[in-house]
Amino acid sequence: MRRLRQNAAFRRLVRETTLGVDDLLQPFFVVPGHGIKEEISSLPGNYHLSIDCLIEETKKAQALGVPAILLFGVPEEADKDLYASGAYAPHGIVQEAVRALKSNVPDLLVTTDVCLCEYTPHSHCGVLKDGYLLNDESLEILAKTAVSHAEAGSDMVAPAAMLDGQIATLRGALDSNGFQNVAIMAYSAKFASKLYEPFFKEGTQSALKSGNKKTHQMPFYNSDEAMREIALDIEEGADIVMVKPALFYLDIVYRARQQFQMPLAVYNVSGEMAMIDAAARLGRLDRNRIMFEALACMKRAGADVIITYAAMQVAQCLNGKRLCIDAESLPEAAMSGVNV
Ligand code: PBG
Numbered sequence: 197m198r199r200l201r202q203n204a205a206f207r208r209l210v211r212e213t214t215l216g217v218d219d220l221l222q223p224f225f226v227v228p229g230h231g232i233k234e235e236i237s238s239l240p241g242n243y244h245l246s247i248d249c250l251i252e253e254t255k256k257a258q259a260l261g262v263p264a265i266l267l268f269g270v271p272e273e274a275d276k277d278l279y280a281s282g283a284y285a286p287h288g289i290v291q292e293a294v295r296a297l298k299s300n301v302p303d304l305l306v307t308t309d310v311c312l313c314e315y316t317p318h319s320h321c322g323v324l325k326d327g328y329l330l331n332d333e334s335l336e337i338l339a340k341t342a343v344s345h346a347e348a349g350s351d352m353v354a355p356a357a358m359l360d361g362q363i364a365t366l367r368g369a370l371d372s373n374g375f376q377n378v379a380i381m382a383y384s385a386k387f388a389s390k391l392y393e394p395f396f397k398e399g400t401q402s403a404l405k406s407g408n409k410k411t412h413q414m415p416f417y418n419s420d421e422a423m424r425e426i427a428l429d430i431e432e433g434a435d436i437v438m439v440k441p442a443l444f445y446l447d448i449v450y451r452a453r454q455q456f457q458m459p460l461a462v463y464n465v466s467g468e469m470a471m472i473d474a475a476a477r478l479g480r481l482d483r484n485r486i487m488f489e490a491l492a493c494m495k496r497a498g499a500d501v502i503i504t505y506a507a508m509q510v511a512q513c514l515n516g517k518r519l520c521i522d523a524e525s526l527p528e529a530a531m532s533g534v535n536v
């Protein structure tokens with residue numbers, strides 16, 4: 197076996213998996229205000245951005261070759277209510293940001309996260325009754341939210357709430373409002389994971405005040421159930437299906453790859469990034485090399501699209517190349533000064 201491993205040229209020749217900027221989707225967090233660019237400490241290289249700064253950052257992403265972004269809104273506490281009306285407000289934070297993006301960075305593919313947890317005071321993903329997340333009542337609000345994102349110019353909506361029937365509901369609402377071309381990337385197998393904590397503690401500042409999300413997100417010990425979730429989303433009209441988180445869940449990714457001939461996304465979530473970053477800060481792991489290894493392994497497991505907070509940093513390391521033929525041979529110079 198070692199003949200084909202003896203040098204980089206042999207290894208390149210028989211390489212089965214590649215990682216490139218075209219695979220990556222960079223999340224962004226948009227906040228009200230002007231001139232705001234504040235780093236999110238648990239997600240180094242990621243910021244809370246007001247719309248003007250978001251435009252500057254997304255122009256950088258585009259110049260680096262990153263094809264698509266995923267947008268999250270972080271509204272003021274005062275704009276939250278029990279029916280999440282801020283989520284579909286015509287001049288809400290996401291709606292205004294999408295309009296600005298479409299007029300300033302028109303070729304960048306804009307995906308908008310569709311969930312209500314950033315817009316309710318308790319941070320649950322919809323309307324509660326006696327502590328239980330109501331399905332159909334919340335779906336109605338999610339559908340209005342998706343349509344309002346489409347009206348603002350979103351290219352793709354990403355429903356994240358794990359409610360039953362959400363893909364069919366959103367597809368129907370988009371179509372009947374004239375948005376047949378707006379795609380849906382479904383958070384299909386989204387697990388109730390503790391790995392999201394840095395995201396909602398610092399990213400969207402939407403930590404739950406009480407309860408948990410186990411009545412709608414998937415239990416992490418199930419795998420057949422994930423296949424049923426994905427099958428339903430495909431039937432209901434999803435264009436891209438997703439497994440989330442990524443690293444602990446690569447068996448699910450592999451199974452989905454085998455079972456469904458669909459574009460498959462993985463979400464390399466905040467906690468995965470935070471673990472690698474923390475180990476690197478302790479001097480235990482080489483942050484950039486580990487990040488490349490993690491992302492390449494997600495591709496090997498079967499992912500087509502990777503949502504990662506390191507997308508722009510990876511693109512920077514690749515330094516104009518679209519494809520990372522061989523991460524091990526990236527020069528140290530390309531790695532140093534960049535935190536992947
Ligand atoms: C819901 C949403 C969450 C994440 C992405 N979309 C939080 C949740 O469902 O609890 C987590 C992403 C991450 O941890 O990086 N709007």
Ligand code: ZN
Pocket residue numbers: 311312313314320321356357
């Ligand atoms: Zn949510």
